[in-house]
Amino acid sequence: MESSDNRWVVRAGRGGRFIDEFIDGGFVGLGHGYHPSSGSLPADPTRESLGAYLESIYPGWKPGKVTNAASQLYRFMVELSVGDTVVTVDLSRRLYVIGTITSAPYLQADADMALRRKVTWTQVAPRDALSVPTRNTLGSILSLFRLADEPWDDLSAHQRPIDQADTPAAVTPPKAPKDLPPDVPEEESSLDGLLHDIQQKSREFIEDRIAALDPDEMEELVAGILRAMGYKTRVSDKGPDRGVDVFASPDGLGLQEPRIFVEVKHRSARMGSQEIRSFLGGRQRGDRCLYVSTGGYTREARYEAERANVPLTLIDLPMLGELLVEHYDAVDIETKQLVPLTRVYWPLDDE
Template sequence: MAAMWMIRGDGGRLYDDFRDRNIAAIGWAQLATEAKPGISRKALIQIYKVLQPGIKDASAVSGASQVYRFVNEISIGDTVVTYSPANRTYLVGRFTGACQLQLDLADQGMSLTRPVEWLALEVDRDKLTSASRNSLGSTLTVFKVAEDAQKELLALATGNAVSVTSKDPVEDPEALEDPLRGVEEIAFERIKDQINSLDWAEMQELVAGILRAMGYKTLVSPAGADRGKDIIASPDGFGFEPPRIVVEVKHRSARMGSNEIRSFLGGRHKDDRGLYVSTGGFTKEAFYEGERANVHLTMWTLDELARTLMAHYPATDPETKRLVPLRYFYVPA
C-alpha cells in the first residue's frame, strides 16, 4: 500500500486553498529555496540553524525534517490527507507531481507545493474510530498516517465502509522530542469531539450557558418552528435592553451556505445583533454574506464555540459544566 501523508497547512487554515488550487503545501519560507531534491536531512538541519541563530536543536531537527520529508520522501502516487479544524473534515487525495518552489505563495504559507488530485467526498471526523482520530492528532505539519487510519480515510472518502483491527500506534520519533509538544492543540481537538457529541437540544443549552457566563440573560426557544431564532440574549433577559442578541444554532455536519445566512438576516431588526452557530462550519460564500450584512453578525464554528467555552468556563453554571465537563491542568511554559 502506498504511504499516506498528513499535510497540515498552517494548522488547517489552508484547507480550502489546497482544495481550490489542487495542491498540498508547506511554509518554512526561510528553508524553501535551500530545500532542493536530493539534499540530505543533516545538511538541511545545519542550514536551518544558520538561518535561525539561537533556534533550539529539537526545533531545528523537527522543522528541517518535515521539509525534508515533503521534498524527498513523498512519492508521486502516495496518498495525502489534510484537515480543517473549523469544519472537522478531512480531504483525501493523491500526489500527482514533484515538489515545486512557489515564492509567489510564500506570504500565504505555501512556499513549497505538490500537485494533488483531491477526492470530491470529504470525511467527517466523527465517522472515524477513536483510535484513528487519536492517531491523526499529531500537530506536526508533515507526518505519515498510520495504516488503519489510512484505510478508514480512503474508504470513507470513496463512499465505502471498512472494518479495521486497531494496532498499537507507531509514534513518530520527531514527535517524541518533546512529549508535551502540541498537547494544547491535541486537548483542544478532544474538547471539540466532546462538544460535537451533544445532541441538538444540549448544544442549544450549551450556547445559552456560554452567553450567561459572558454576563447575559437568555431565553431559549422550545423545540419546533423557531422563525430563525433559538436563543435571545440580553442584559435584562427580555430583549428590551440593548444589545439584543438573536442566536441561531445549527448542529449538523453540513456547512451552512449563503442562503441560510440570508434567511437568518432577513428576519432581524436593524438594532439586533446576530450570532449564528454552525458546528459544521460555513462556506466561503456564507462568510462573505455575513461580512456584507447590514446587521452586525458574529459567526461561530465549532472552533470559536469551543474557544469561547474554554475562555469563560470558570463562570459557567453547573448545568453547563455537566454538558461538557472539563478540568484545568498545568504544563511548563
C-alpha cells in the first residue's frame, strides 16, 4: 500500500469518548447524523445530496448545521483515501495517535460511529512536547479536518512508536496564545462555531496548565477544589509511604461523613486495576474515594472501580479541568495561583 501526502485529524467523538474503540478496533469513524437505522446514504455522494439526505431526516436542523455535517460526511466518504495519514486525539493520556488508512469507508451496524475506515495505528506524539500553535490547530472542534504542513512537521518531529506511548514527555509550561483563534475552517465560520472552537481550545489550554504542575502542586490543586466544594482538607506530609494523598470531610477530622480519601497520580502512564485495588484496600463503610490520574485509566481499572465495595470516582485530566472551572469562583487564592484563569464574555444569540 502506497502512502500519500494527505493528512487528516479525526476526533474520537465528543470528549474523545470513543478513543479506546478507535485504537483497539483499528479504525476511525464518523457520526454526524448518520446511523444505519436512518436509511441508506446516497450511492454517489456529493455535499448537496448528503445535505438533502440530512434535511430529510432532521427537518429541525438549521441550514448551517446541515452544511457542516454534510461537508464532514463528504470528506470522510470521498476525500479520505487509502494510504492517507490520520491523527486522532487521546485526551486523557494527552497523546496524538498517528496511523494510516487501510480501507474504503464501510458501515458497522449497531454502532455509534457507524461510518468507518480501517486504520493501522503506529505512532504517538505527546501533546506536552508540541508548540502552542500546533496545539491550537489540533484543538479544532471539527470532527474531521485536513492537517496543514506546519503542525504536521511539529507532530512528526515528536512522534515515537505506539508501544512507547507511556514514556514521559518533556513538559514545557505553555503560555496562553495571544492570537486565538487561528484561521477558522469554512465549516465552522458561524458565530456558534467560533464559540465552540474557543471553548474547546480553552479547555485544552487549561488542561495544559494543570499538566505542567509538579506532583505536590497537583495534590494542592485537588485539595483546593475540594475546599471550594465545601470540605475541609488535609494534604499528607511529603515523603514515602504517606498513605492517601488528600483527606477531606465536612469537619476536617473524619468524625462526620462523608470521609473522602483521595489518591493523586500525576504521570503520563494510565493507572491499571492493580493500582485501584491497592488504593481500595482497608477502606470501610462510610468512606468515599477519589482517584485522580492525569494519565487516565485502563479499561480494566474502570471495571475495577465500577465493582468496588465503596463508592469510588475516577477523575482524569479533562474531568479535573472541568471541576476546576466549575468551582473556580469559590477556590481560595492559593489554588488560583496554581492555575490562574480569567473569565471571557461572549454575546448571546438573539434567537
